[in-house]
Amino acid sequence: MQSIPKILILGGGYGGFKVATYLQKHLPYSKANITLISKHDYHYQTTLLHKVAAGTYSARKARIFFRKILDSKKIFFIKDTIIKIDPENQRVFGKNNCYSYDYLVIALGFSQNTYDIKGVDKFCYSLSSLNSAIRLRNNIETRFKDFDGDPLDLHFVVCGSGFTGIEFAAELATQVNELCAICGIDKSLVKIICISRGEHILPMFKTKDANKARRKLDKLSIEFVKGDVIECKKDSILVQLPTEIKEIKANNIIWCAGVKGSKVIEDSTCFESKNSRILVDEFLAVPKYKNVFVAGDCGISQKRNILNAPTAQLANQMGEYIAKNLIKILSNQSLDEPFVFKHRGTVCSIGHTDGVGVVFKISISGELAAFLKNFIENKWIFDIGGIWNVFKKGQFRFRSSN
Numbered sequence: 001m002q003s004i005p006k007i008l009i010l011g012g013g014y015g016g017f018k019v020a021t022y023l024q025k026h027l028p029y030s031k032a033n034i035t036l037i038s039k040h041d042y043h044y045q046t047t048l049l050h051k052v053a054a055g056t057y058s059a060r061k062a063r064i065f066f067r068k069i070l071d072s073k074k075i076f077f078i079k080d081t082i083i084k085i086d087p088e089n090q091r092v093f094g095k096n097n098c099y100s101y102d103y104l105v106i107a108l109g110f111s112q113n114t115y116d117i118k119g120v121d122k123f124c125y126s127l128s129s130l131n132s133a134i135r136l137r138n139n140i141e142t143r144f145k146d147f148d149g150d151p152l153d154l155h156f157v158v159c160g161s162g163f164t165g166i167e168f169a170a171e172l173a174t175q176v177n178e179l180c181a182i183c184g185i186d187k188s189l190v191k192i193i194c195i196s197r198g199e200h201i202l203p204m205f206k207t208k209d210a211n212k213a214r215r216k217l218d219k220l221s222i223e224f225v226k227g228d229v230i231e232c233k234k235d236s237i238l239v240q241l242p243t244e245i246k247e248i249k250a251n252n253i254i255w256c257a258g259v260k261g262s263k264v265i266e267d268s269t270c271f272e273s274k275n276s277r278i279l280v281d282e283f284l285a286v287p288k289y290k291n292v293f294v295a296g297d298c299g300i301s302q303k304r305n306i307l308n309a310p311t312a313q314l315a316n317q318m319g320e321y322i323a324k325n326l327i328k329i330l331s332n333q334s335l336d337e338p339f340v341f342k343h344r345g346t347v348c349s350i351g352h353t354d355g356v357g358v359v360f361k362i363s364i365s366g367e368l369a370a371f372l373k374n375f376i377e378n379k380w381i382f383d384i385g386g387i388w389n390v391f392k393k394g395q396f397r398f399r400s401s402n
Contacts (some may be wrong), residue, residue: 003034004025008092008101010082011262012038012066012314013046015295016107016382018319020075021384025327029074031330032103037094039081041066043384044130045377046109047312048395050168052133053125053254054175055141056352059134061393069385070207082108085268087289103291103329105322106278108262110297110310112255113275119232124255127164136254140172143252144183154190155250157237159229161196162203165256166213167349169194173220174351193223193248195239195257202348205356209363213348213356216365229257259310261298274300281337284322293322314341314381347373 006207042063051057080094114120125136182355227239261276278302296315355369374395
């Protein structure tokens with residue numbers, strides 16, 4: 001008898017989890033043996049990490065456990081950390097075992113890109129994972145709770161003016177009044193400074209929308225410094241300005257200045273890659289290995305209109321597309337529809353009840369933007385876990401950890 005093909009999914013982020021849940025719904029269990037491997041036994045929404053770090057969204061709510069969502073009769077889950085991929089022999093090496101496959105989906109997510117700047121790894125907090133967000137949250141709580149008069153303990157420098165940096169800075173700024181009231185601290189002692197390389201924050205937005213966000217952030221007393229970070233220290237950061245090097249003193253430095261693909265890609269030398277992201281064709285397959293597909297932050301294409309900047313929306317669409325292609329392959333159908341990203345819009349939250357965004361090319365802001373941001377988050381939770389999961393894990397207009 002012909003053996004049942006083995007599908008191996010690496011990573012439980014937006015891309016990998018979407019592949020698994022779509023196959024669970026649409027592929028009969030007898031068609032393939034499907035295994036999802038992740039270093040965590042839970043999925044978390046990276047778009048909510050700034051809320052976890054600021055203490056407005058609990059880490060307990062942020063976790064969506066795979067074994068509660070996946071049907072064990074259709075999807076087998078393994079908790080392991082992937083070390084290396086060997087596509088020549090159709091093997092994947094983890095810390096605990098070696099896994100073989102007939103079809104492979106690489107969706108290992110992103111890692112922090114430090115650009116080899118001195119001190120970033122040693123002295124900066126990041127928002128690259130749920131655990132890193134929890135560490136930052138604990139640090140913030142400690143700084144306020146145990147404040148002993150050192151003003152630098154209440155100075156926060158956010159490196160990066162993209163989505164992650166702006167959303168975190170805004171979320172923290174909206175909590176300053178409450179944190180100071182609880183801990184008996186003068187609000188004027190708190191400083192939040194954002195380092196931006198470009199003239200405008202949120203470079204994915206048009207100038208008018210970015211300026212709108214900037215005005216909202218100014219009202220939250222967030223300071224901006226335009227320049228390039230050249231070194232991070234224990235209690236300060238060096239920024240190259242047009243005419244001088246400026247040292248900004250702070251005991252809390254948060255790195256949100258860029259991401260790259262998984263380190264596993266670097267260690268798997270068989271793949272042609274760029275910035276730790278594998279080059280893929282129009283079907284999101286690796287040209288040299290047609291049985292290997294890539295979803296999310298690990299994939300990149302040199303062709304226009306195939307892959308945009310890595311986002312959760314893109315990873316979600318890539319995951320569903322790959323799942324559909326796998327169903328076609330198992331049904332002996334040819335792949336004839338290239339992947340096309342359908343950009344439905346982008347919303348940046350500025351605190352829990354404010355935001356700026358573009359939806360279907362229409363600019364929005366204020367509570368409407370905040371509502372749509374929550375709707376987007378809840379739709380993802382609904383897609384993978386149903387309506388009851390939304391009630392337990394979802395974002396709502398007046399609901400937060402407070």
